[in-house]
Amino acid sequence: MWRRLASRRERNPGRRSPWWRRLIVGFGLLAVAGGAAFFLAWQPAIEPVSTPDRASFQPDQIRKGAALASAGFCSTCHTTDETKPFAGGYPLKTPFGTIYGTNITPDRDTGIGTWSLAAFRRSMREGIDRAGSHLYPAFPYTHFTQLTDGDIEALYAYLMTRDAVRAEAPEPDLPFPYSIRPLLAGWNLLFLRVGPLPAGDSGDPVLERGRYLSEALSHCSACHAPRNALRAERAELHFAGGMAEGWWSPPLDRSSPAPVPWTRETLFNYLHSWDSAHGGAAGPMKPVVAGLGRLPEADVRAIARYVAATMGLPAPDRPAPAEKPTDIAPARADEIHRRGAGIYRGACASCHESGGRVPFTVASLGQHTTLAGPLPDNVIRVILEGVHPPEGEVGAIMPGYAGVLDADQIADLLAYLRVRFTNAPAWPALKDDVRRIGAEEPKG
Structure with missing residues (x-):
């Protein structure tokens, strides 16, 4: 009998397996894929803690955290009512729908009052909240993952000593399948590189400070880099310009079309408040300048130095400034x-x-x-x-x-x-x- 079956297979090598066998194999593959996805997506909850007392943090650490929060522009996306800072609700529109800034005050029911430092660190490094849910990368954890432990601890100290505000942020308004948070595990697998910013090789401490602030804390390329179809930054076009909340974010590399080339000094003036050669900030850049204004001047100069070094010499095909009379030719x-x-x-x-x-x-x-x-x-x-x-x-x-x-x-x-x-x-x-x-x- 086995010879007869074998001979039939030899005579019909292209014959397909019975439908029920293909169905079983298909369900098996789905089960394996589902199990792998669950394994990647599942993250354990971190036990809630008592809200830390203000006295448990050093005043210097809180002040440092305040400066870091300003340079990271935390209040921009986590504040809608200026009388209730960090209480969340800010609508951030994306090509996939609207995501709302969460409440990051130490309220125990609607904020982060039950979060331990370990839970806060995981959210900053991995984009996972205390309960184990994936955070949408509109929260720039892909940059914050590069912060030092000391800076993360200072930010935690600052936020945990703010006034607790009971305010429930709206749920993200995202269509299927973007509303399925576990899918973000796959996104992280593709685009998240967890860990501190690698040490640079410039040997210039000011330049390295500017690199750290620009790449990690102030996450400049989150707006000033183009994104792919899955809304991840295109690493090969770092600082090549992008879009932020409907505003064009100019390139910060040598492809900048600025008619008057930027310098360290003009970048510092612009980031500090106003530059007579380029003007001042508008749109989403205004809160950036406001936040940087609370940093020590040395840090703003370090950012300007790093960005100026990144921009380098202007591209040779940059259009020259037009000097035309009031009446056009x-x-x-x-x-x-x-x-x-x-x-x-x-x-x-x-x-x-x-x-x-x-x-x-x-x-x-x-x-x-x-x-x-x-x-x-x-x-x-x-x-x-x-x-x-x-x-x-x-x-x-x-x-x-x-x-x-x-x-x-x-x-x-x-x-x-x-x-x-x-x-x-x-x-x-x-x-x-x-x-x-x-x-x-x-x-x-």
């Missing part, structure tokens, strides 16, 4: 540009044609990096929303024109600014971009 002065020039004269020229004599304006709009960038989004947002200094502080101020100029007028103005103040190609579909950005809901 006749060959480029079509009807759109004439209309834009009229809007500029009526709404902008009183400040921006002063040659920088108006406080907190640069000598020429042609010096702004974003006007020479590949996307108009930043310029559109500034025109719509304006620029406003923090309440009670001195800084750049500009009215928003959302209720004054319509989409067609703003598009004409943008076309004029681009052709007059840069040598870059025209932005396409400006009216569509203005309408898209103007229709966005304001952040809560």
Whole structure:
């Protein structure tokens, strides 16, 4: 009989196994894959602890943690109500949906009041909360994993000595399958490299300090690097520019389109408050500058030194600054540009044609990096929303024109600014971009 069966197989070598056998094999493979996924995803809970007493932390350690929290911009994503710092609820929109900053006050029910230092360290190093759930990488644990133990301990001391606020953060608004947290185990397997920042080989302690602050604590490439389809930073394009909350984040490498090349000093001025050659921060960069303002000046200079070293010499094909008269050359002065020039004269020229004599304006709009960038989004947002200094502080101020100029007028103005103040190609579909950005809901 066995010979007959063998001879049949030899005569029909391509014959498929019975359906029930294939089904069993398929279920077996699924079981193995599911078991492997569970093994990767499962993380044990860490036992809750009594909330540490403030007296258990040294004052110097708390002060150090305060500076680190500012340089890590913790309050930016974990605060919606300034009277309740770190109580969570801030909506961070991603291509996959909206994720909300969690409550990181020492409230025992809705915050981290039951977290031990070990639980806090695991969240910072591995992206796993005290209960064993995976955190979404909108929380930049891929950078915070590189922090030293001492800095993690100081951050823990600072957060555990804040006022406890009872506030439940909304659940992430993510469609299937992104709402399945265990899938993040696979993401971590692909993209998370746990452990402190490797020692550099520059031999320059200031440069190494700047590297540590930029790469680990301040996580600069989280915004200033492009991301792949799974929203992981593309390591091969480190500092090559990206997007953050709808704003274009310019490259911090030699591909920067800045018409006026950045230097250590101009970077320091910008990160500290304002630079006369490049202007000041707007959008998501504003809280970054505010946070860095609470660091020692030496640390901000170290960051500027590291970024300047990363940028190096400008790329040879960088567009030169455009120095053009108020009226565009006749060959480029079509009807759109004439209309834009009229809007500029009526709404902008009183400040921006002063040659920088108006406080907190640069000598020429042609010096702004974003006007020479590949996307108009930043310029559109500034025109719509304006620029406003923090309440009670001195800084750049500009009215928003959302209720004054319509989409067609703003598009004409943008076309004029681009052709007059840069040598870059025209932005396409400006009216569509203005309408898209103007229709966005304001952040809560």
